Amino acid sequence: MMEKCKFIQVNSPEQGADQFYHLIKEELENDRLHVLGLATGSTMIPVYKKLTESALDFSNVTTFNLDEYVGLPASSPNSYAYFMKDNLFNKKTFKETNIPDGMASDLDTECARYEAALQNAKLDIQLLGVGENGHIAFNEPGTPADSATHVATLTESTLGVNSQYFENDEKIPETALTMGIASILSAKKLVLLAFGEKKRPALMKVLEGKVDKDWTITYLLQHDDVTIITDLDLK
Ligand code: GLP
8 A cells, every 4th residue: 555655755845845836837737737625734834935936827726725723714814714815825816715614603514515515626636734643634533534524623732733823812723624534535636745853753654554543644545646745754
């Protein structure tokens, strides 16, 4: 199974962003990129910087983000909607952008709506980061393989790590809407970026080559087109 994941080692996050840029450019040039799944987190900052500074044309590309906190309005600098506007959507034109609505009055209905839109659109590429506990999107340890978009309860580990980035004394929400494992694996191509020592345990789990539901990154082993871009020497 392991050989299905292609690892690309780079020297820096900026070089990793360059790799992603070249991959996206080729897909666009070959008319293979119409629906792009996007991610948030500090890992994505150099990626979006590279894309916004490039001449790439996304005006025919529809995007779907992985996740959003419950209860944060798009005006909150801590929301993923705000992050995406600030880092990408205010600087590049897309055909359409989608983020789950964490302010929806009925969250289960919103999850079902989002999942249906996603399945209807069909993701060509899904960009991913990884949490220190191996989560992808907000699929925390124990999330089943057949999960669709759902309301996730964040673990103490994730609350601790992610709250460091929270501004204005806003409290980090304990729940989020997230694409599920099945939603993510439905993309034709998956590209995960992981930089820094804190991500080593998660990547080592992938290298072990066994699916472990307590490290949801290992579900990527069930997909046959995965590229992992990292600055870690995993040998
Ligand atoms: C959050 C997001 C994940 C992301 C992770 C890593 O938990 N829900 O999608 O991969 O953060 O963040 P960072 O890139 O800041 O390490």
